[in-house]
Amino acid sequence: MFSKVLKTYTGRANGFYRNLSQKLPEFTKNVFDVSRGNYNYINDGHIDYFRRVLGTNRVITNPEDAEKYNVDWFSQDSILFICLGVLVCQAGCILETIDNKAATKDLIVPLDLGAKGSCQIGGNVSTNAGGLRLLRFGNLHGNILGLEVVKADGEILDCLGTLKKDNTGYHLKHLFIGSEGTLGFVTKVSIQCPSRPKYINVAFLGLQNFNKALKTLKLLRYRLGEILSAIEMIDYCSMDFIKNVVGQQSPIGDYPFYLLIETSGSNALHNEEKLNSFLEESLQKALVLNGTVANEPNKVQDIWSIRENIPNGFQKVASKMLYYDVSVPLAHYYTIVDDVADYAKDISERVFGFGHIGDGNLHLHIQLKNDLTKEVKSNFDSFILEKIVRYKGSISAEHGVGFTKAKLMDKIKPPSTLKVMKDLKKLMDPNGILNPYKIFI
Ligand SMILES: Cc1cc2nc3c(=O)[nH]c(=O)nc-3n(C[C@H](O)[C@H](O)[C@H](O)COP(=O)(O)OP(=O)(O)OC[C@H]3O[C@@H](n4cnc5c(N)ncnc54)[C@H](O)[C@@H]3O)c2cc1C
Known part of the structure; x- marks a missing residue:
């Protein structure tokens, strides 16, 4: 049982993990307030044991080779079967791999995020990842039909159902979704996969202020409700940052705020008519100042790449960046960015706000003038916590604790x-x- 877990984990050793780090990372205890518990240190006996169980070539001991597994972002395990819209796979499967597999059956994995090329479904489940299309598909608590989990004592817990309805007692799978691997190790996942939308339209809109963004959001839900699949907000600072750092321009020029909207469905004409009529109305009402739409796959991807390039660009100044991933009721969604910008004005270059506004999820980033220190982080943590409590939000929308x-x-x-x-x-x-x-x- 134990070896099964390790095999799944070491699947990653076969090289699909993207390593963006150029230098050896500091130990966690040097960066955060974490002191080592009363745990054992790995010794030659453990390494021999792993070699016996897994095979010599599946155990990495060279520190340089192991480095990329010791940093977070900044396989191959097999898909067992896919039928009737339920996909069952091992936890080490890369999200993009299983989505490509689902696509061969005209299905879609109801989770999509910037890290899809490297993250594993077990990690997604354990962090209850939300992603770009949560608005359309809902979160993993709704989409995961079953899990196989290895408990701390090595026993395998078989909750790997594939039924959409099963009301027989406690729904144990939910304990493990979002529990960040603290209650058990997920080894297999069954996930319901809806039909893959055939037609996708994307609109990129420029707006004068955040209030208009909120009004546009209301109109969007009213006019496009059933075909909406994503709504992302990008502020001027974020757009300007990727222009300077990544070299990607806004396709519609400079505006204080942008909304990226995606619609998807099975009837191209119906979708386009609805989107066009929404755009006309939003322009007439002066909610939106300018916009561009796309439905050809490469143009759709170009527009999405604007949003995806924001976190990629931040990687380039990582030592000076502070990241928060919060949920805020829409009325205060951008107030908190202004609050932080004001609080940070003497020590920051810029404060950025962008994210899944359709779900009230804000990515709030602060670019400091100097490298981040523990003290600065602690001050920001307290300030943001106080604001989040006041606005009745959450300190973690997606990335866990x-x-x-x-x-x-x-x-x-x-x-x-x-x-x-x-x-x-x-x-x-x-x-x-x-x-x-x-x-x-
Ligand atoms: C570019 C980028 C964009 C992102 N965008 C989004 C987004 O839009 N929405 C969103 O919700 N998140 C987003 N994320 C975060 C993303 O959800 C997580 O990084 C991802 O889901 C974690 O999967 P992973 O395989 O990388 O897990 P890891 O980072 O390896 O692990 C994450 C946690 O889960 C635990 N874990 C991993 N596998 C298992 C397992 N099999 N059983 C038990 N515990 C396990 C780990 O110990 C760790 O605590 C993004 C991340 C990046 C890098």
Whole structure:
């Protein structure tokens, strides 16, 4: 059982992970407030054991070779079967690989994100990844039909159902979706795959201010509701940043705010008529100042690449960047960016706001004048936490808690909720060996 887990994990060793780091990373304990628990240190006995179980060539010991597995972003396991719209695969499958497989059956994996070429479905499930089309497909709690999970004691938990309806007792799979590997190790996933939309239109719109963006959003939902698949917001700073750093221009010139809208469906004419009539109305009402639309795949991709290039561009100045991934009610969605820009004016170059506005999910990035220090991070954490609590948002929309936000948990969760979470952790993982330091301090 144990070897099965390791095989899945070491599937990554076959080289599909994108390594953007140019230098050896610092230890987590040097970067964050994490002190080492009472855990064993790896020794030659462990390495011999792994070699016996996995085979010599599947165990990496050279530090340089191992480096890329020790940094986060900044296979091959097999797809077992795909039928009737349910896809069952091993947790180590790369998201893009399984989506390509689904496409051969005219189906789509209901999750799409910038990291799709490198992230694995087990990681997606464990972080409850949302992505670009959550607006259309909903989150993984709705789309994952079943999971196979290895518990901390090595027992395999078989919840790998493929039924859409099964109301027999506790829905244990939900415990593992979004639990960041702290309750069990996901080894297999079954996921429902809807029909792949045949026709996709994308519009890229320029707006005068955020208030107009909110009004446009309302009109979008009203006029395009059933064919909308994504709504992304990009502010001027983010667009200007990728112009300067990545060399990609806005196709419609400079505006204070942009909305990227995607519609998809099975009837090209119907979709286009609806989108065009929405655009006419939004221009007439002076909600939108300018826009461009695309339906040819390469042009659609060009427009999407604007959005995808923002986080890629930030990688180039990573040592000076602070990242927050928050949920904020729409009324305060951009207020918090202005708050942070004001708070940070003496020590920052720029503050960026962009993200999945259709879900109230904001990516808030701060480019500092100097390299990030623990003290600066801690001050920003406190400031943003205070704003998030005031605006009734969440400190983590998509990326989970990890260890960077673990210390904030008692400030955002009621004590009774936190207690049940800790009790569950104790029950599932009494020795604290599954992803230590994550979620709880
Ligand atoms: C360019 C880019 C764009 C992104 N865009 C989005 C987005 O739009 N929406 C969104 O929600 N997220 C987004 N993300 C974050 C993304 O969701 C996560 O990086 C991804 O889902 C994690 O998958 P991974 O395979 O990379 O997992 P890893 O980073 O390897 O792991 C993530 C966590 O899950 C645990 N884990 C991994 N595999 C398992 C397993 N099999 N069982 C149990 N625990 C496991 C790990 O220990 C770790 O705690 C983006 C990331 C990048 C780099």
